[in-house]
Amino acid sequence: MGIGTTYRDPVHRHVDAASGREITQLTDYRGHSFQFYFTHPCWLDSGAFLFTSDRANHRDLFRRDPGGSVSQLTDSSRKPIRAACLSPETEKVYFWSGIQLCELNLGTLTSRVLCEVPKPMRGERPSVAAGGQALYVQLYEAHPADLTTRYGPPTDGGSRSRFDRQPLSQIVRIELDSGDVEVLHEDHRYISHVNASPTRPNLVTFCHEGPWELVDQRIWCVDTNTKSVTPIRPQNGEFSVVAEHWLSDGERIGFRSHKRSAGDTRFGYIRYDNVEHVEAELGAYSRHFHSHDGSLVVGDGSPIYPLPSVAKPSVTWPYILLYPWEGDRYGDPRILAEHGSSFNGDHAHCHPRFTLDGQQVMYTSDTSGYANIYLVDVGDLDELPVLRIED
Numbered sequence: 001m002g003i004g005t006t007y008r009d010p011v012h013r014h015v016d017a018a019s020g021r022e023i024t025q026l027t028d029y030r031g032h033s034f035q036f037y038f039t040h041p042c043w044l045d046s047g048a049f050l051f052t053s054d055r056a057n058h059r060d061l062f063r064r065d066p067g068g069s070v071s072q073l074t075d076s077s078r079k080p081i082r083a084a085c086l087s088p089e090t091e092k093v094y095f096w097s098g099i100q101l102c103e104l105n106l107g108t109l110t111s112r113v114l115c116e117v118p119k120p121m122r123g124e125r126p127s128v129a130a131g132g133q134a135l136y137v138q139l140y141e142a143h144p145a146d147l148t149t150r151y152g153p154p155t156d157g158g159s160r161s162r163f164d165r166q167p168l169s170q171i172v173r174i175e176l177d178s179g180d181v182e183v184l185h186e187d188h189r190y191i192s193h194v195n196a197s198p199t200r201p202n203l204v205t206f207c208h209e210g211p212w213e214l215v216d217q218r219i220w221c222v223d224t225n226t227k228s229v230t231p232i233r234p235q236n237g238e239f240s241v242v243a244e245h246w247l248s249d250g251e252r253i254g255f256r257s258h259k260r261s262a263g264d265t266r267f268g269y270i271r272y273d274n275v276e277h278v279e280a281e282l283g284a285y286s287r288h289f290h291s292h293d294g295s296l297v298v299g300d301g302s303p304i305y306p307l308p309s310v311a312k313p314s315v316t317w318p319y320i321l322l323y324p325w326e327g328d329r330y331g332d333p334r335i336l337a338e339h340g341s342s343f344n345g346d347h348a349h350c351h352p353r354f355t356l357d358g359q360q361v362m363y364t365s366d367t368s369g370y371a372n373i374y375l376v377d378v379g380d381l382d383e384l385p386v387l388r389i390e391d
Contacts, residue, residue: 002077003109007055007062007070009033016376018319018338019384024375025368026064031055032371033062034364037125038290038351039195039245040085044106049362050086050093051373052347061093063106073104074111083125090132096123101137103176114174115181121170127196127204130250134224135174136184136204138194141167163190163210171206173224184222185229199250203272205232212240213260219244219253221272233257233270233277248292252276256289267323267330269294282323284333284387287343290353296378297323297330298361300350301339317387320352320363324381334384337376340367347371354378 012025027033031054036042042049047066050073052059061073061084073093074081084095093104094114101123104111114135117123122142126135143165169191171184185206192209202225207218218241219232232253233241237260244255247269254269257279267289268279278294286299301319318340321333339350341364348371352363355375362375 002075003072005056005072007072008068009064009070011068016337018335021337021376021379021384023337025372026375027051027053027070027372028368029053029055030370032347032366033373034347034371035351035353035362035373036084036086038288038353039193040125040127041088041198042086043356044086044088044091050084052084061095061104073106073109083123085126085128087128087132089130092132094126094128094135096126099123101126101135101174114176114179124192124194127194129173129196129201129204129224130199131201133176134201135176136171136194136196136224137174138169138171138191138206140169140191143167160211163214166190171204171222184224184227193244195244195246197246197250197272198248200272203250205244205246205253205272207244212242215240218242219255221253230272230274232272232274233268234274239266243288245290247294252294254289254291254294254297256286267291267297267299280329282330282333284317284321284389286321288349288351290351292354292358295325296354296358297325298336298352298354299323299333300341300352300363317389319387320350320361320376321387322361322378322381322384332386334381335387336361336378336384337363337374339363339365339374341365341371 009028016023033053035051048063050063053062058076060076063071079098082096086093091106099117101114102111120142121139124138126137166188170186173182190209193207195205197203205221208215217231217235221230221232239257241255241257252269252271257266264281265285266281270277285302289297289299291297299321301317319335320337322336323330341350342348348366350363352361
């Protein structure tokens with residue numbers, strides 16, 4: 001098995017018991033299949049989408065075409081493949097193969113090595129600039145614990161040891177035609193989540209990662225023309241901010257926030273220059289949110305959330321939830337589907353996201369035993385049941 005191998009996963013459909021919506025299961029294999037991280041594009045103009053799957057005892061990248069054919073794009077039998085991103089405009093994929101950052105041409109299935117990262121540095125998930133001419137990626141000074149220690153519980157916001165160590169971290173730009181590499185920003189911080197604006201080639205965000213209650217300022221934006229770094233949604237000490245992503249206009253950044261005392265949960269968005277700030281409380285917690293324009297937000301509900309003043313530890317709402325904007329606030333959360341996922345590892349995180357036209361939601365769930373990818377119509381919100389949380 002290798003590059004070009006094709007599969008045809010059976011498609012399953014069922015009516016969701018909670019919402020009445022028809023759910024379509026797009027993958028079915030005796031191994032985990034899960035979508036790209038919700039901040040990164042996964043769809044091609046043809047309607048195909050890319051995903052990650054464990055097949056033939058290896059974890060590789062795959063493409064699912066609209067007709068249902070699944071094609072293998074990488075071969076990790078020699079080196080592990082990880083942390084991929086797609087340039088929809090050029091139909092090229094960028095991923096790490098060991099210490100090599102590689103480019104894959106989807107038309108020819110040929111690849112090339114862009115660069116290698118010298119020890120002790122290690123690369124994280126890359127992000128492609130609008131137009132597909134440059135690649136942004138975060139490098140950090142790795143410690144053996146980073147390679148062998150599993151992430152802690154969600155309250156850590158990732159690796160507590162890396163936050164405590166504050167390694168040298170760099171945001172770099174790679175010009176894809178010339179191969180030139182330029183350091184745009186560096187700091188002794190736990191930096192993560194590099195996200196390029198989908199419309200402005202010179203803007204890229206990153207975050208200061210770590211335990212949410214200890215991070216003093218989460219979101220930052222680099223203007224790559226000037227190398228100026230600006231805090232986004234400045235934090236005044238009262239709120240923690242997490243789970244940022246660019247809205248479709250490439251001008252505004254969506255995020256989740258809550259009081260450091262964990263008394264509420266909010267969704268908001270703000271422009272890259274810190275104007276047009278909207279932020280409002282939500283009726284039910286979700287761990288990750290996605291929105292195209294802020295008018296409708298999708299969240300992944302909650303297994304047992306680690307901050308007990310947000311929700312009783314015994315309360316769960318394992319649903320894909322929709323939160324509609326109602327003029328001056330977000331309305332009651334609507335149940336779109338019962339995902340039932342365990343959240344046991346990144347492959348089982350739902351990471352719901354709207355399709356490009358906003359008419360459907362894609363999400364991942366391991367409710368079948370293996371993680372698989374699902375699709376559900378948004379439809380008429382008034383037809384969906386409201387999640388009622390008893391005090």
